[in-house]
Amino acid sequence: MNSRAETHVIEAEPLTASAFAPYGDVIETAGHEAVPMNQGWARRYHDLADVDVTDQQGRVQISLAHVQAEESPVALRLLERHPLGSQIFMPLSGHPFLVVVAGGREAPPRDALRAFVGGYGQGVNYHKGIWHHPMIALEADADFLIVDRQGPGANCEEIPIPDGPVEIHRAARP
Structure with missing residues (x-):
């Protein structure tokens, strides 16, 4: 018997508001009405995500992160969660990004993981x-x-990937 677990493969799916809803908000202008501002020179899209950070006297912080690109397939390293607040990631470029999530309070089994590919004009709020x-x-x-x-x-909170290795495959683009 092989003591090493087989690699579990997950096919990433497009990031959509309905598919991502159990995990958070997709931040995008599609489907939202613009409000004119600055005497009509700009349009603003209100209330695109539910920022939830006030537990235990929390406050909003704004940061920037530089993330190195990875090739597909992507080998997952760990999972994390933030029990006291939501977390928004909004890319500042037009390059695609990968989001891997799972629900539940306990460490999720690897077959509960879902992967999404976000594109230009999209961000996420976990x-x-x-x-x-x-x-x-x-x-x-x-x-x-x-x-x-x-x-x-x-x-x-951080945990190792449960139940052995996981790879995310990105479907070929048309």
Whole structure:
């Protein structure tokens, strides 16, 4: 009997608001009405995500992260979650990115993981407590704007990938 677990393969799917809803919000302008501002020179899209950071006197913090690109297939390293606040990642480039998530309070089995490919004009807001892999840039290094919680309390839990190795495959583009 082989003591090493077989690699579990997940096919990434396109990032859509309906598919991602159990895990958070897709931040995008599609499907939202623009509000004119600055005497009509600009359009604003209101309330695109539910920022939830106030548990245990938390406050909003804004950060930037530089993420090195990875080739497909992507081997997952770990999962993390933030039990005291939501976490937004908004790419500052037009390159695709990979989002890996799972619901539940306990460490999820690897067959519960879902993967999504986000594209130009999209970002994500992980709901409080959602298991996710650190952000993965595809095709090119990418910078991300991060909106999350700063404050007292333990707000980051990390675990190894459960049940053995997992690879994410990105479907070929048409």
